[in-house]
Amino acid sequence: MRHLDNLILDTDSYKASHWLQYPPHTDGTFFYVESRGGRYDRTLFFGLQAILKERLARPVTHADVDEAAAFFAAHGEPFNAAGWRHIVDTHGGHLPLRIRAVPEGSVVPVHHALATIESTDPQAFWLPSYVETLLLRLWYPVTVATISWHVKRMIGEFLERTSDDPDGQLSFKLHDFGARGVSSAESAGLGGAAHLVNFLGTDTIAGVLTAKAYYHEPMAGFSIPASEHSTMTSWGREREVDAYRNMLRKLGREGGLVAVVSDSYDIYHAVREHWGRTLRQEVIDSGATLVVRPDSGDPVEVVLRCLQLLDEAFGSTVNSKGFKVLHHVRVIQGDGVDPDSIRAILERVTEAGYATDNLTFGMGGGLLQKLNRDTQKFALKCSAAHVDGRWIDVYKQPVTDPGKHSKRGRLTLLRHREYGTWKTVEVPPELARVDELQPPVGWSHAMETVWENGELLRDWRFEDIRARSNAA
Known part of the structure; x- marks a missing residue:
């Protein structure tokens, strides 16, 4: 070649x-x-x-x-x-x-x-x-970096409006999920590095390596332990709660984060029953922050409903700006995410009284591929x-x-x-x-x-x- x-x-x-x-x-x-x-x-x-x-x-x-x-x-x-x-x-x-x-x-x-x-x-x-x-x-x-930069401005505006710590969180509010959705490894590298100009969260290793190879950055981005559907559904529907418990026991650490995709069967049942009741105390005792990932349905409706169910189970504190911040849990939305849906989700949860602290977004094709x-x-x-x-x-x-x-x-x-x-x-x-x-x-x-x-x-x-x- x-x-x-x-x-x-x-x-x-x-x-x-x-x-x-x-x-x-x-x-x-x-x-x-x-x-x-x-x-x-x-x-x-x-x-x-x-x-x-x-x-x-x-x-x-x-x-x-x-x-x-x-x-x-x-x-x-x-x-x-x-x-x-x-x-x-x-x-x-x-x-x-x-x-x-x-x-x-x-x-x-x-x-x-x-x-x-x-x-x-x-x-x-x-x-x-x-x-x-x-x-x-x-x-x-340039276009990937531009999209990422404008999304960062948007999320920053919502953090300023709803959060007591807007600056401390912004760099991790948009996570790059795009490596599998691009047309080439070169695109993953260039696009992934372009995103990292603005944010620190990524699962696109090629972007981290590109920043190192061409821009002298030893470690440009970071990730956390997270599940995928295969690692959850391999337990079977009857043992779904065991799959979640395994995530907590193997990967939940004091002060750490662990993300668990929870929509394999019924996202609302998983949040209300498995996380909110059966595993509630285990989540608290782990010392980790559980990040629930819904991965299907209307993102605007599903995200808000998950926040409400988690609020019922784990409670929240109202910050100085009058918005709720959940205890022990957060939500990451990674399905159907683009600049327009991010704004729509943030507007809906803000109207419902929830701080942007509670949310993180993962963007794949909308970040690295749905552009020309x-x-x-x-x-x-x-x-x-x-x-x-x-x-x-x-x-x-x-x-x-x-x-x-x-x-x-x-x-x-x-x-x-x-x-x-x-x-x-x-x-x-x-x-x-x-x-x-x-x-x-x-x-x-x-x-x-x-x-x-x-x-x-x-x-x-x-x-x-x-x-x-x-x-x-």
């Missing part, structure tokens, strides 16, 4: 002919990445560093060029073998590109340039377009080309879709130091480099050069990315 490691083949077929399609005497191009809108008005930038380290760190070789040449000859596309051999011979196989981007963890309003890609060798002016396919895949970790590039309308477009010795604006302006109008010129992103507002600006053509632009008074560059000619210039640590996300 060596071809999967060949960067030259990590592109779309039609890219192979694009080097022939630019105007004569083109010797430079400039591209940018943007969220052109979408579900959310702000995106959390994350994942570029992982893609750069994974896909661009290994130099291209003549063997890669040979393989690509044979492939495209059979595939029906022309191939710029001479251009790629120039990169191998002149640059040691490192791509002559400059990539600038906002620091990872930044939360930026849509319709702004988040990253730019430009050629640094006149003979490789075509290269930024060629790598669009692999670089634009950053839409995925159009969720935030991501695009990577050319905005400038150096032709006949001067920079010209490159843009599209389709009359049939104003939402697809693209930006013009060499671009950078500025941020106001006092007000925190953002502005994408065009760099004057007389400047040799984008970073030579002197921002207006009160403004500063919001992008940094993160990659140049095969060298990673900014190696962000996960803790710094989290800090930016939290500050936003």
Whole structure:
């Protein structure tokens, strides 16, 4: 499967002919990445560093060029073998590109340039377009991080309204259940790490390992002992209470948590009779917090009913804000969970007088899979080309879709130091480099050069990315 490691083949077929399609005497191009809108008005930038380290760190070789040449000859596309051999011979196989981007963890309003890609060798002016396919895949970790960040804001609002300890709980209120529901192990890793920018709870090990491999984080996320249906139903319906008792005895520890799926047969009977009566004292004596997991039915109705039944059995305390906090038990909802259902559940339980302290959510497909590039309308477009010795604006302006109008010129992103507002600006053509632009008074560059000619210039640590996300 060596071809999967060949960067030259990590592109779309039609890219192979694009080097022939630019105007004569083109010797430079400039591209940018943007969220052109979408579900959310702000995106959390994350994942570029992982893609750069994974896909661009290994130099291209003549063997890669040979393989690509044979492939495209059979595939029906022309191939710029001479251009790629120039990169191998002149640059040691490192791509002559400059990539600038906002620091990872930044939360930026849509319709702004988040990253730019430009050629640094006149003979490789075509290269930024060629790598669009692999670089634009950053839409995925950005979109997952964005969904997770907005859910965190939402849950945080309910905690502020209903909890005496909003800050101490928020990081564990959304747990990643998505590993089995994604299309690839790579998605589990990138998406799982993107979620961990905002939260500490996960069952997606690939996300933890991705944060370690690419962002220097030894342990980015945590989990707790929890049951699945097979470990409960293998006891049989008649011994359901024994299955629950076994969880308490084997995994219940003083000060710990243990989650038990309880809807294998009748969630309400399980909560009322098994947990609320037969095992009630054992739950209390264990010293652990029991987390009951309903896994079927209407989430809004089921969660509230479970809270009410647990309240009847274990009691609660009314906090300073007037909301009930259950004793010894909590509920985690992991079925049918997405941003909309989380809000609906929280609104219902809040109306019923229960604090958000009592709830945790597990999100799988809604977090890592039920999204696409159009969720935030991501695009990577050319905005400038150096032709006949001067920079010209490159843009599209389709009359049939104003939402697809693209930006013009060499671009950078500025941020106001006092007000925190953002502005994408065009760099004057007389400047040799984008970073030579002197921002207006009160403004500063919001992008940094993160990659140049095969060298990673900014190696962000996960803790710094989290800090930016939290500050936003």
